[in-house]
Amino acid sequence: MSFTFKDRISLTIFGSSHGEAVGAILEGIPAGYRIDSNLIQEWMERRAPGRNAITTQRKESDVVRIISGLNNGYTDGGSIALMIQNEDAISKHYDDLKERPRPGHGDLSLYLKYGEYRNYSGGGFLSGRMTAPLVAAGSIALQILRSTGINVVSYLEQIGQISSTCTAPEEEKIYELETRMGDSNADRQAKELILKLISEGDSVGGVVRTVISNVPGGLGEPFFDSVESVLSHLMFSIPGVKGIEFGLGFSLSEMKGSKANDPFKWNGQNFYTERNTNGGILGGITYGDPVEFRVAMKPTSSIRIEQSTINITTHQEERIRVKGRHDPCIAIRAVPVITCTTAIGILDLYLRMRSSDKGNSENYSGN
Numbered sequence: 001m002s003f004t005f006k007d008r009i010s011l012t013i014f015g016s017s018h019g020e021a022v023g024a025i026l027e028g029i030p031a032g033y034r035i036d037s038n039l040i041q042e043w044m045e046r047r048a049p050g051r052n053a054i055t056t057q058r059k060e061s062d063v064v065r066i067i068s069g070l071n072n073g074y075t076d077g078g079s080i081a082l083m084i085q086n087e088d089a090i091s092k093h094y095d096d097l098k099e100r101p102r103p104g105h106g107d108l109s110l111y112l113k114y115g116e117y118r119n120y121s122g123g124g125f126l127s128g129r130m131t132a133p134l135v136a137a138g139s140i141a142l143q144i145l146r147s148t149g150i151n152v153v154s155y156l157e158q159i160g161q162i163s164s165t166c167t168a169p170e171e172e173k174i175y176e177l178e179t180r181m182g183d184s185n186a187d188r189q190a191k192e193l194i195l196k197l198i199s200e201g202d203s204v205g206g207v208v209r210t211v212i213s214n215v216p217g218g219l220g221e222p223f224f225d226s227v228e229s230v231l232s233h234l235m236f237s238i239p240g241v242k243g244i245e246f247g248l249g250f251s252l253s254e255m256k257g258s259k260a261n262d263p264f265k266w267n268g269q270n271f272y273t274e275r276n277t278n279g280g281i282l283g284g285i286t287y288g289d290p291v292e293f294r295v296a297m298k299p300t301s302s303i304r305i306e307q308s309t310i311n312i313t314t315h316q317e318e319r320i321r322v323k324g325r326h327d328p329c330i331a332i333r334a335v336p337v338i339t340c341t342t343a344i345g346i347l348d349l350y351l352r353m354r355s356s357d358k359g360n361s362e363n364y365s366g367n
Contacts, residue, residue: 138340
């Protein structure tokens with residue numbers, strides 16, 4: 001089994017939805033980067049449950065305890081260990097899941113892989129609760145990137161069939177709105193939709209758009225460690241992610257080469273293109289445009305509508321109605337998760353480039 005992302009930096013997450021705690025160990029971060037613990041907590045608050053009427057009502061303070069890795073607010077070169085206590089776990093809500101897997105969840109997969117000793121309460125370590133340590137570690141990576149000028153911003157571009165008209169919202173605006181759509185009109189419509197779905201016991205999916213600006217050219221490796229490969233690897237580690245596309249993505253399959261190719265331009269300092277059709281990546285490597293990608297989030301699988309399932313012991317069909325507290329749209333709280341997880345991947349690639357003898361050293365600046 002693997003709970004570790006590893007290359008230039010290493011990230012291991014641990015814990016489970018209804019265990020004592022969740023946490024992360026981040027290794028490979030050089031010494032000397034200034035880290036503000038208040039900013040870590042700000043990102044945790046953005047992801048935390050129970051903050052408004054359109055997300056799960058599970059109450060968690062999500063205070064991050066920094067056990068090691070920082071010395072007087074600076075990285076010390078050692079392992080950064082982070083711990084987050086689970087304060088509002090109610091395992092009895094999941095007693096029925098031992099033999100009756102929830103449709104759309106990983107319950108059956110968990111049973112087939114780990115058998116009767118699996119951790120099934122709240123999905124165990126397959127739960128969205130495991131995104132809390134991703135945000136804790138990723139918020140550190142984000143601070144380091146921003147100290148170099150690289151910035152990552154994510155927002156909800158679409159909830160169900162409701163789309164945002166805002167193409168480049170500021171981070172403060174995104175988190176002022178409960179849906180994180182960056183567009184007041186879309187926010188209002190989406191909230192109406194979600195409240196209706198809550199009353200019906202149903203859920204809805206969404207699309208999260210991410211823009212990484214001021215990315216140095218030459219970031220990424222060909223083939224297996226391309227920018228797309230690394231980010232896709234991390235994105236599919238976030239529960240509920242079912243699709244990703246860079247730039248125009250699948251729409252490129254419908255285009256002619258004469259329209260899909262972006263002519264290069266020079267602004268006196270950097271190369272760029274006018275349309276950024278390929279999302280800032282060619283040959284798996286950045287060339288100066290912002291890196292842009294979209295992630296598709298499935299509807300929350302835990303819904304209050306009665307559904308059919310199979311008892312894993314008797315192999316008989318049974319009916320199940322999921323209990324507990326669940327997000328009607330997991331894409332909302334996934335926005336800060338995707339931002340922070342993206343930062344982990346980009347920081348890994350950035351540190352690889354800094355430590356490499358290859359490439360043009362004028363393309364980047366470091367600490």
